[in-house]
Amino acid sequence: MHKVDHDIMPALDLRLTAENPDDLYEHAPCGYCSCLPDGTLVKLNQTLLGWLGYTRQELVARLTLSQLLTVGGRLHYEMHCAPLLLLQGQVREVSYSLRRHDGSTLPVLLNATLQRDADGQPLVVRMTLFDITDRRKYEQELLRAKAQAEAQREQLRAQNEQLTRINADLDSFVYTASHDLKQPVHNLAGLFEELQRSATFHDPAAANMMDMVQGAMQQILSTIEGLTAVVQQQRQPEPGPAEAVELLGLTEEIIRSLAQLPAHAEAEFALDFAAAPVVHMSRPGLHSVLTNLLSNALKYTEPGRRPRIAVSTALMEGKPVLSVQDNGRGLNLARHGGELFQLFRRFHPEVAGSGVGLYLVNRLVHQAGGRVEVASTVGQGTTFRLYLPR
CATH class of the missing domain: 3.30.565.10 (Histidine kinase-like ATPase, C-terminal domain)
Structure with missing residues (x-):
């Protein structure tokens, strides 16, 4: 067991042991409120009042909690949260939006427990509410980023489909062109061979020119065959099985x-x-x-x-x-x-x-x-x- 070295511990400020419970409740870093079983507000801490912009007199015994919720939140609270409190005695981390005095909304995370009297009858609902404004903004940013990513993915998918169609059209064109050109070039080569066999040229440079023409035609045939080979290979999206x-x-x-x-x-x-x-x-x-x-x-x-x-x-x-x-x-x-x-x-x-x-x-x-x-x-x-x- 390690011995605690009291010499290196800071001196305890005795004022920290004399906290006022009422002050802890009123100025807690979260909102506190208490409601009757029908939702009537009976107690709110100053933190929650400050968030909402109401005075205590405007809310206590005058409004219910559901009246502070947005329309969608009110329906959820009355149809889901309140029955669940009666059934289980508590609810955890339910997201709502509260309506402020100025008409704006405050996103909160609600936790609630139901207290019963000695006869087991519902007495009071105690709630803590946490401001999740930053969290909601982050979630909305994530949703926007997700929507943008999905839109970009859909755009890329459409572009890929278009490119696939274009490539298929180009392949068909090249294959058709190479196939249709092959026979005329062969015919031209045959005519040229007949010309070489039967014609007489007196120009000394004619023989060299004939060789050049023959080489050019051979290059054309080689290119056509190469085009055909490439298109045939690319028309096979997957190679044969290994x-x-x-x-x-x-x-x-x-x-x-x-x-x-x-x-x-x-x-x-x-x-x-x-x-x-x-x-x-x-x-x-x-x-x-x-x-x-x-x-x-x-x-x-x-x-x-x-x-x-x-x-x-x-x-x-x-x-x-x-x-x-x-x-x-x-x-x-x-x-x-x-x-x-x-x-x-x-x-x-x-x-x-x-x-x-x-x-x-x-x-x-x-x-x-x-x-x-x-x-x-x-x-x-x-x-x-x-x-x-x-």
Whole structure:
């Protein structure tokens, strides 16, 4: 037991022990009043009188408590509070508004107890009332903030619905346009091939111009195909269900499918999936991701250098990381890193392409719950790391 050190206690002012009970009642920090069972006011403290702006003579034995309440409060008191007092003998923390002498209102929190006489008959109701003006203002501010938040949420919902409709309309337009343009461009390419076969040009610059036209038409076809691929992918709001995908078989299948690319014949592929031979992701999504990364590695080879492409896995914090590394042309990430995954953004215009592949890679990996990181050095190569969910 700790010994009380009386030396450090402040001296007690004996005036604090001589409080006047009447003064405590009259000037308490809350309102006090007493009513007869019918509600007639018989006693009020000065604090409550000061709040309401009445004199004692204007209220005592002249008005009932319900007459000081607003219309709604009067109905609640007579229909709920008074019967509950008779039944239980008390009520706790009921919110009312009192009408002041000047017509304004005062929000209060009421507590009441019913006192009975020796025969058990109701004698007097004693009440305490607490001024909750600040609390009511705070509640009203909360309600206003809630209403504003709900209005903003409804506005955002309407805007999202509108954007969804606009995006759907744009998707339909792009898909229709790309589909309808594809056949005329193919027809134009066929006519151009026939022109090259049958026409004779005497201008020495004609051959170069023909190559330029052919390249432009090929670029148009590539862009149309890219648009179609993007719209088809975006029309699928959810990726396919995640499944266990065996990487070695899938990667070998994709490498065989890319045999038509010029660099494929001399490329060296190194596959190492020992750390994570199986990943969980939508198989079509993973197939698209690897196809785009491996085809890019073959297309963007460094001239005069034999392509070497390594596909491997590692574990980081128990999660698989799939890497695709090449020794190709590389990218200036300091200059182009922020644009790397933008739609139709291309960084090697001398190589045919649509600028869609990396956009799809990033989108599909994010849909699967992962992320993509890139490391690259110009003239040395690029590494894509796909951080996949567990």
